Structure formats: C-alpha cells, structure tokens
Amino acid sequence: MKAATRLILPALSILSLASPASSFFSSSAAPLAVSSRRSAAPHLASKIMSSSSSSGETPQSADAAAQRHPHCDLPGDPSLILTTNVDLGDDKGEILKALSALVATSTGKPESYVAVCVTDNASMVFGGSDAPLALGCVYSLGAINMANNGKIQSGVTDALEKYGVTEDRIYINFFDMPRDCVGWNRATFAG
Numbered sequence: 001m002k003a004a005t006r007l008i009l010p011a012l013s014i015l016s017l018a019s020p021a022s023s024f025f026s027s028s029a030a031p032l033a034v035s036s037r038r039s040a041a042p043h044l045a046s047k048i049m050s051s052s053s054s055s056g057e058t059p060q061s062a063d064a065a066a067q068r069h070p071h072c073d074l075p076g077d078p079s080l081i082l083t084t085n086v087d088l089g090d091d092k093g094e095i096l097k098a099l100s101a102l103v104a105t106s107t108g109k110p111e112s113y114v115a116v117c118v119t120d121n122a123s124m125v126f127g128g129s130d131a132p133l134a135l136g137c138v139y140s141l142g143a144i145n146m147a148n149n150g151k152i153q154s155g156v157t158d159a160l161e162k163y164g165v166t167e168d169r170i171y172i173n174f175f176d177m178p179r180d181c182v183g184w185n186r187a188t189f190a191g
Helices: 002-017 029-054 062-066 089-107 146-161
Strands: 079-084 115-119 134-140 170-176
Touching: 079 089, 079 146, 089 115, 089 146, 134 146, 146 170
Parallel strands: 079 115, 134 170
Antiparallel strands: 079 134
16 A cells, blocks of 8 residues: 555646646647646656665566567457448358458468457448448557558458448558557567
C-alpha cells in the first residue's frame, strides 16, 4: 500500500500544474497546459524511481530488462474481425475458412497464426441505409501495407458479393499493431 501511495501522490501533483478546465480548452491556454505537464513528467519519473529505491525495492537489473521473451521473435497473428448485416446461412463456416486463407496469403504469414471472426445478421447502417453492408478491422504485427490491404479488401468483397454486399458498402480498417499491444499465451509479443 505504501508503494501505491508513493506513486499516486506525485501523480496528483501533476494535476495541480494544469490550468483550470475553463482556460484549458481555450486555444491559447491548451499549449501552455500541455507543456507544463510535459515538463513535470521527468520530475515525476525521478520521484517514482527515488521513492522505490529509498524503500529498499530495487529496479529491474539491466540484464533482466535485456532478456527477450520467446514471443518477441514470433511474427504475430493477423486477425480479421468482420461484421455484416446479411445472413450468411450455412455458408458461414466456409466463408470463415476462405477469409482465414485470404489473410494468410495476403500477409505472407502462416495460416496457423490467423484468427478470423465473422458476425452476420447484425443491426447496421451505412450512409443512413441498412442495405447489405460490412465493416471490418484487420490487425497485424507488420504486413499492413497498400498491396496487402488491397488484396484483403478485394477478397472480402469477393466473399460477400453473392450475398448482395457491393464493393462500395464495405469498409475495412487496417491496423499495424505494436508488439506490446498484442497479447497471446499469457504475454504480449513484446515479452
């Protein structure tokens, strides 16, 4: 509990450096408030480090910090999350498999790393209309680029075309994820 108090109290002192809310949102006050908080951050870090050192706790050794977790060398799993308002019926399993293969070949990653989730019959609108549509997100550690993204966009369009989802009613967002923001097997890909 004492360690938590030592971390909270310096953080509260940063809040007192910010200007009042009414002036914070004015265009001239915002940069000043942000720069005040930035200049306080190194001071906060040194307070946290000195308080943990003075309590007998030792920071991680350089050797421990330099050790890499085995996940750091894995290419990471791309994932596709797709939602549509059409009914895929009995074809849903085959569509999942086809999309999994698509993501693997488009990203150049083994299919054993790929995860795909498709939700159909969703309540959705696009441009104010509930005509057939799809929204998706692709997350990957690398392999997010114009060529790969275009292959996935085109392949998803091909898969949904026979259900009445036209190419102009499919949005897919692509995210190149930092290794420390992707978790798997009780750790992140950063370790």
